[in-house]
Amino acid sequence: MPIQRLPPQLISQIAAGEVIERPASVIKELIENSIDAGAQRVQVDLEQGGMRLIRVADDGSGIARDELPLALSRHATSKVAGLRDLEALQTLGFRGEALPSIASVARLVLTSAVAGERSGWRLAGDGSDEFAEVAPAAHPRGTTVEVRDLFFNVPARRKFLRTERTEYLHCEDVVRTHAAVRPDIAFELRHNGRTVLDLPAVGAAAAAGRVAALLGEEFLRHAFEVEEESSGLRLCGWLGAPTHSRSQADQQHFFVNGRPVRDRVLSAAVRRSYRDVLYQARHPVFVLFLDLDPATVDVNAHPAKHEVRFRDGRLVHDFVFRALHRALADLRPGDGSVGSESVALASDGRFGPPRASREPTQGAGSAAPRERDTRWELPLPREPEAPDTAPAVREPASLASPAGMPPLGFAIGQIADAFVLAENARGLVLVDMHAAHERITYERLKKDWRAARMIRQPLLVPETLQVTRAEADLAEASADLLRGLGFEVDRSGPESVTLRAGPALLQGRDLVQLLRDVLADLQHLGHADRAEAALDGVLGTIACHGAIRAGRRLTLPEMNRLLRDMEATEHSGQCNHGRPTYVELDRQALDRLFLRGR
Known part of the structure; x- marks a missing residue:
């Protein structure tokens, strides 16, 4: 023709x-x-x-x-x-x-x-x-x-x-x-x-009502606001609590300069933020708005304008990840129903203040704070037996109730040698002591491990990998980043690299395949997501084995120490497998259980 x-x-x-x-x-x-x-x-x-x-x-x-x-x-x-x-x-x-x-x-x-x-x-x-x-x-x-x-x-x-x-x-x-x-x-x-x-x-003050029109009132009851601004980027919106997740990614809304988009850079940042707080293959729910200079984003990347292309995708990814990760980490028990598998919403329905405002203050009748145990193995300390009354503790005043009670309250006793029962200002709290201690241990392990930098284990026989020229260039340019993750990699040819050492924590893993995955992540996402996930997985296993087990009897001081540690620990509403660490029954829920007022 x-x-x-x-x-x-x-x-x-x-x-x-x-x-x-x-x-x-x-x-x-x-x-x-x-x-x-x-x-x-x-x-x-x-x-x-x-x-x-x-x-x-x-x-x-x-x-x-x-x-x-x-x-x-x-x-x-x-x-x-x-x-x-x-x-x-x-x-x-x-x-x-x-x-x-x-x-x-x-x-x-x-x-x-x-x-x-x-x-x-x-x-x-x-x-x-x-x-x-x-x-x-x-x-x-x-x-x-x-x-x-x-x-x-x-x-x-x-x-x-x-x-x-x-x-x-x-x-x-x-x-x-x-x-x-x-x-x-x-x-x-x-x-x-x-x-x-x-x-x-x-007006802007009533914008939450529009979000409810999009995702429903249930979403707002289990969501919290996020707002962050840096380097010419501004992110705001609502994040669903990790426990308010879905089996499908059907309630995820991202807007760039007011335009609804689907973007792999943004999606990767969100997934990475929720990585160790979601249960199994669940998906988070969110409505987020990203504003930036229009000259730094190409909205003509798709005929129907569903996709965008950022001039500096890594900058955008890192900014969004840090903002969301910090927002999720700032959630603490007592922030309404956020972060916990609450049976009913807290009576005031409010969210807690930002973590930055939670400075400890000496409350009336408080004792001096105890030194925190930062060892990797963290069995709950055996303290001297005390009368069965709640011990005096030093708590952030901004988190305490008007009566001075901390968010998770004080322990009453132990149920089935597996759960801690406590009373707080709103009602009753039931804590899975293994799941809670696992999260506390996991967060301390991550902090200690990163502070000590990554320990490298030399390979008995260095491995040479055939890669593309672009991957070899990337490995050479990212040598310091790879070293921070525990990899020692040299360029050995135009299209080859040699792996000489890997993270000691991952000894026994397929380090060659992991290095290939890391290079792929760096090339497409700008960060080594799979290496970080593998390292966190090992730390999670250590935390799981080191956490207190069902069947161990705790004293009231030990139970209260666990509650205070939960209130001070990031992501403490879920264990590192994404399961809830506690549930809360407020007074309204207790009244409903016993048909009071009917």
Whole structure:
């Protein structure tokens, strides 16, 4: 077949294949256009899950009469005038292909009015590359786009659409997602004549309500806010507690400069942050917003703008990881239901203050603090027997209740030689003593091990690995980083490296394969995630074997020492396998158990 120019209609339909996958894709493009037009209210009407009708109306700046035909022509936009605009894009839509792509696979009517005009104007198309004449139409300031019978002229594409309910749920998710990121805009969604969402515009202080509209009130009850700013990057949003996880990664929302995205750099940072606090193959839940200089991120990496590309991916990854890791580490028992498998939310429903504000103060009747045991093997100390009363302890005043009681309270006794029962200001606390002590030991091991730097074990016979030139260059450039992880690696050729030593802690492991994995992580992620995970795994095993076991009888001072250590330890709501270390029954839950007040 000779080379020939494609017809304009086919060109538009090919472009539509890149951008328009289903009704939800149409809604995404139209809502983003409304937001870019400065809309304060966006109304979405659907019929049959959007397959029969999609109507998006806004009160934005509108489109002038003479510009309506341009709006439906390819490569026309009001948002990009030159390369400099494209490289520092601050709008959501920009490709100039969404409207013409939609118009090529559906029956489209575009009606708009601008301020100061007596009338609005309408332009209609029937799925071909020809449009009717622009005609006057009554319309307030703003734009309405009506899309009927999506893919009616591309039956092969229409076959891939799912049931009405499935398509509708995708559409609803798009509306909820945009509503979450723009609480200052009112959103309304109607399906088959029934109002499903009616979200008035709110200020930043009430933004949590929009997050609840996206993920539900249950998420907010088990989430905490995070906010961090450094090196021109700002991260804020809500993290779900490790115990409030899911079997699927279906409630993970990341926004970059207000744009919902899926990005491997960001995903890797989140996974690494939650690595040793999630149970088995569970997935965290979060809504996070990352803001940075638009010139440092390429939002034109994907036709549908789902993906971005960072100029310095490692900087972004490290910033996000540190912010999330610190936020998770700052969780302590007593921060409401966060970090624990609480049976009921704490009565005040509040989250604890940032860790930085938790400075110890000498409370009334407190004793001087005991020296902390930082040895690797940490059996609970045998203290002299004391009367069965709660010992005086020094606790951070910001964590204590108004009566001076610490978050996990004071021990009452031991159940089945495996659980510590305590009473706090809210009710009862039940602690799995092995899981709790395992986490305490694990965190101390990590701290001690990293402080002592990595001990290297020379190989009896050095191993030479054949690698790519890029991997050899990376190994040579990252020699100090690899040495910090316990690897001694020399470049032995253009496409080979020699492993001379490995981490002593990983003796007996396949160090050659691990080094290959480390180089792959460094190349694609910018950090040695698998090496760190392997080392942490060994430390976790040591902690598990060194923790107190079920069947050991503890004295009340020992139980209280365990509770105080939990309150001072990072991630102490879960053991390093992700299982909860304690549960809490507040007074309301106790009343419900015994039907009090009914």
